[in-house]
Amino acid sequence: MSGRPGPRQCLAAAAERRLFRAACQVRGHLRIYRILRVGTLQPRHFAVTARRDRGVMGFASEDLEHQLAVSAERRPSLVVRNARVLTCDQQWTEWADADIVVDGGRIVAIGPGAASPIEVSARDIDASGRLALPGMVNTHFHSPGNFLKGAVPSLPLELFMLFEVPPFMPEPVSSKYAYLRTLLGAVEMLRQGVTSVHDDAFFLPVATRDEISAVMQAYADAGMRATVAIDQPNLVEYEKHAFLAEILPPAVRARMESAPRQGDAELLEIYRWFLGEWHDRGEGRLRAAVSCSAPQRVTETYLRGLAELSDAADIPYNMHILETRSQRIFGDTRYGMSLVRYAQARGVLSERCQVIHAVWIDDTDVAI
Numbered sequence: 001m002s003g004r005p006g007p008r009q010c011l012a013a014a015a016e017r018r019l020f021r022a023a024c025q026v027r028g029h030l031r032i033y034r035i036l037r038v039g040t041l042q043p044r045h046f047a048v049t050a051r052r053d054r055g056v057m058g059f060a061s062e063d064l065e066h067q068l069a070v071s072a073e074r075r076p077s078l079v080v081r082n083a084r085v086l087t088c089d090q091q092w093t094e095w096a097d098a099d100i101v102v103d104g105g106r107i108v109a110i111g112p113g114a115a116s117p118i119e120v121s122a123r124d125i126d127a128s129g130r131l132a133l134p135g136m137v138n139t140h141f142h143s144p145g146n147f148l149k150g151a152v153p154s155l156p157l158e159l160f161m162l163f164e165v166p167p168f169m170p171e172p173v174s175s176k177y178a179y180l181r182t183l184l185g186a187v188e189m190l191r192q193g194v195t196s197v198h199d200d201a202f203f204l205p206v207a208t209r210d211e212i213s214a215v216m217q218a219y220a221d222a223g224m225r226a227t228v229a230i231d232q233p234n235l236v237e238y239e240k241h242a243f244l245a246e247i248l249p250p251a252v253r254a255r256m257e258s259a260p261r262q263g264d265a266e267l268l269e270i271y272r273w274f275l276g277e278w279h280d281r282g283e284g285r286l287r288a289a290v291s292c293s294a295p296q297r298v299t300e301t302y303l304r305g306l307a308e309l310s311d312a313a314d315i316p317y318n319m320h321i322l323e324t325r326s327q328r329i330f331g332d333t334r335y336g337m338s339l340v341r342y343a344q345a346r347g348v349l350s351e352r353c354q355v356i357h358a359v360w361i362d363d364t365d366v367a368i
Helices: 007-025 027-038 143-148 157-164 175-191 209-222 250-258 264-278 300-313 325-334 339-345 363-367
Strands: 044-049 056-061 078-086 094-103 106-111 131-134 136-141 194-202 225-231 286-288 317-321 353-357
Touching: 143 157, 143 175, 143 194, 175 194, 175 209, 194 209, 209 225, 209 264, 209 286, 225 264, 264 286, 264 300, 300 317, 317 339, 325 339, 339 363
Parallel strands: 056 106, 078 131, 136 194, 194 225, 225 286, 317 353
Antiparallel strands: 044 056, 044 131, 078 094, 094 106
């Protein structure tokens, strides 16, 4: 057995091969893809999709409503000609035949005839028959699940999460594993025209600075906009679910109780490091958010501590609330109120909160 790679090493190697294949599939437009990776992406992104190979190219623009002048004295780094452009601005402006001029990682001109002052070059991209539009936003994502596609059976959420977020995970994955896992997800999103993501990333069994940094570095290298939160529950597994403690065998309960968990002070210190190390990095492309995962999965002290961080830094606060009927019952039996009202009673609901899923809410919850 010695010398043979383990399952994680095999999976990481497979991810590297898959990343290489993905890069090959967009080879015909690799010049634009590299702008995504190393360019200075600013307020808005564009994605151009090709019918031939479905490659994705991303750009940035400070103002889609005004065509900026193009200097004839130096050639811009990239010219895309003859694209159908859907701006998605307030007027839903659409051009059937327009050019996009990119220089220094930014769109400097866009619109019909925008590239006409520029001499045609073999390096130009002829986008005839292709559509250019602002890059899409993935508003909710869990990048640590990138390797789980097809690996977990379709089950009710509470059972599914025991496979997705196993309570007995022995040790964190390596930084390389986390980096490749995140980068592969980024490549898949970019190929679909997604240029921005809000990633509620969980870490097993505990959050470490190395794994968090690997996730952020992957997004930095991919060139995406990424807002990332550390989704780290800190209660014993059976305390997060209705009636689970009563039905578990004593041995399983004891094992859950001994599983690694991080205390409030440790997690809040990691968040303070995270904000200092990664928030607003990459010319503003990389940002931090906070996450309790769900109000019933963390201590009340940690729940409120995250709200204070969110308020102080003016960043989003993620919380999954009332995803299932079981969670509705849990709130009623454990707290005597819905989990929306529980969060409100603890003073953590604000305009910065992203209440995720929320399919078992009632009219009173909505009124809040």
